[in-house]
Amino acid sequence: MDPRILSRMNSWGVDFQTEMRKAKSLAEVYTLVNRIRRSDSRCGVPAAFFNPFLAWHQKQVGLAAGFSGNGRALVAGPGNCGDFQLECLAGRFDEVVLLDVDAEGPEIARQRLPEHLRGKVSVLVCDASAYVGRVVARAEEAIGRSSSGTDAAAVVRGILAAPPLESDLRPLPLESDSFSFVLSDDVLPNIYPLPIAWLDTKLKMKFGDDCNLSDGGQVPPIQLVAALVHLAEAHRILEPGRSLAVSASVAYVTVAVTPDNRERVVYCHEGPDGGLVLISAPRLGFDGERHVGLDLLVGMASGFSPVFFETYRLPLAEAGTDTIPGIGTTETFIAALHEFACLKKNG
Numbered sequence: 001m002d003p004r005i006l007s008r009m010n011s012w013g014v015d016f017q018t019e020m021r022k023a024k025s026l027a028e029v030y031t032l033v034n035r036i037r038r039s040d041s042r043c044g045v046p047a048a049f050f051n052p053f054l055a056w057h058q059k060q061v062g063l064a065a066g067f068s069g070n071g072r073a074l075v076a077g078p079g080n081c082g083d084f085q086l087e088c089l090a091g092r093f094d095e096v097v098l099l100d101v102d103a104e105g106p107e108i109a110r111q112r113l114p115e116h117l118r119g120k121v122s123v124l125v126c127d128a129s130a131y132v133g134r135v136v137a138r139a140e141e142a143i144g145r146s147s148s149g150t151d152a153a154a155v156v157r158g159i160l161a162a163p164p165l166e167s168d169l170r171p172l173p174l175e176s177d178s179f180s181f182v183l184s185d186d187v188l189p190n191i192y193p194l195p196i197a198w199l200d201t202k203l204k205m206k207f208g209d210d211c212n213l214s215d216g217g218q219v220p221p222i223q224l225v226a227a228l229v230h231l232a233e234a235h236r237i238l239e240p241g242r243s244l245a246v247s248a249s250v251a252y253v254t255v256a257v258t259p260d261n262r263e264r265v266v267y268c269h270e271g272p273d274g275g276l277v278l279i280s281a282p283r284l285g286f287d288g289e290r291h292v293g294l295d296l297l298v299g300m301a302s303g304f305s306p307v308f309f310e311t312y313r314l315p316l317a318e319a320g321t322d323t324i325p326g327i328g329t330t331e332t333f334i335a336a337l338h339e340f341a342c343l344k345k346n347g
C-alpha cells in the first residue's frame with residue numbers, strides 16, 4: 001500500500017491493514033473511514049490549522065451555491081457533511097441529493113436536520129466517479145481467477161492502467177439529471193487511494209504479503225480518468241449557467257460555473273507529495289511559495305476569465321506545522337481539471 005496512505009490512516013490510530021482485511025467490501029472501508037472522521041473530524045490536524053480553514057471552506061460553498069438560486073442541489077462525497085452546511089443548502093434549495101459510496105455518514109447528517117428540512121434531503125449510495133466501482137469489480141474478479149500472485153498483480157495493474165471501456169461509462173443513476181448546484185466535495189483526491197489499497201489488500205490476502213500492486217511507485221492513471229469522468233458527469237447534470245463547485249483537500253481547487261457561464265476559480269492550495277504548502281490564488285499571480293501544476297490551473301482559468309473571490313492562507317506558522325500528510329497526487333488532479341476545461345471549451 002502507498003506508504004503515504006498508510007501513514008495518514010495510521011495517524012488516526014487505526015491499524016488500517018488489519019481493518020482492510022476484515023472488511024467484506026470496499027464500501028465497508030469507506031464507512032469505516034467516515035466513522036473515524038466522525039470521531040475526530042479534524043483527523044489529527046491541529047485545530048489552529050483546521051478550524052479557520054473549515055469556516056472558510058463552508059463560506060466558499062455558500063458563495064458558490066449563491067450563484068444557483070434554488071432548484072435541486074447535488075453533493076458528491078458529502079460523507080459526514082462536516083465541511084459544508086447541509087442545513088443552509090437544504091434551506092436554500094428545493095431538494096438536496098447526497099451522493100456517496102457510504103450511506104451511514106450522510107444519513108446521520110440528514111437525521112440531524114430540523115424536521116421541516118429533512119424531507120428535502122435524500123441519500124443516494126453510488127460511485128460518483130461513475131467508473132471506479134466497475135474497474136474495481138473487474139480487478140477483484142481477476143484476482144479471484146488468478147493462481148499466481150505475480151500474474152494477478154500484473155493483470156490488475158493492466159486493468160487500472162487501461163483506458164475506460166465504453167461500457168464502464170454509464171450515467172449516474174439519478175432520478176432527474178437536472179441540478180442547479182453541484183458540489184464535488186473532496187471526492188477527487190479520495191476516488192482512487194482506497195480502491196487501490198483495497199485491491200492491494202486482496203492480492204496480499206490471497207498470495208501473501210510480498211505480492212504488491214505498486215510498480216516502482218507508479219500510480220496507475222485511474223485517478224485522472226476517474227476525475228475526468230466524475231467532472232464530466234457533474235457538468236452534464238448541471239443546468240446551463242449554474243454553479244459547479246469542486247473542492248479537494250490535497251490540491252484544493254474550487255471552481256464555480258457562474259450564471260454568465262464563466263468559471264470562477266475560488267481558490268487553490270496544493271503541495272508536492274501531498275504536503276500542504278500553498279494556500280492562495282492571488283489574482284492569477286503567484287506569491288512565491290512552492291507549487292505544483294499551478295501553470296495548468298492558470299492556463300485553464302484564463303480560458304474562462306476567472307474572478308477570484310478571495311485568497312486564503314492557512315495559519316501554518318501558528319499551527320506549528322508546514323505540512324499535512326495527504327493522499328493523492330496534485331499534478332494529476334490539476335491535469336484532470338485542465339483537461340476538463342479543454343473538453344468543455346471544445347464542446
Ligand SMILES: C[S@@+](CC[C@H](N)C(=O)[O-])C[C@H]1O[C@@H](n2cnc3c(N)ncnc32)[C@H](O)[C@@H]1O
Pocket residue numbers: 030031034037076077078079080081082083084099100101102105126127128129130132185186187190191
Ligand atoms: C474526505 S470525505 C469528504 C469530506 C466530507 N464532505 C465531510 O465533511 O465529511 C470524502 C467522501 O467521498 C466519499 N467517496 C469517496 N470515493 C467516492 C466515490 N467514488 N463516489 C462517491 N463518494 C465517494 C467518501 O465516502 C467520503 O464520504
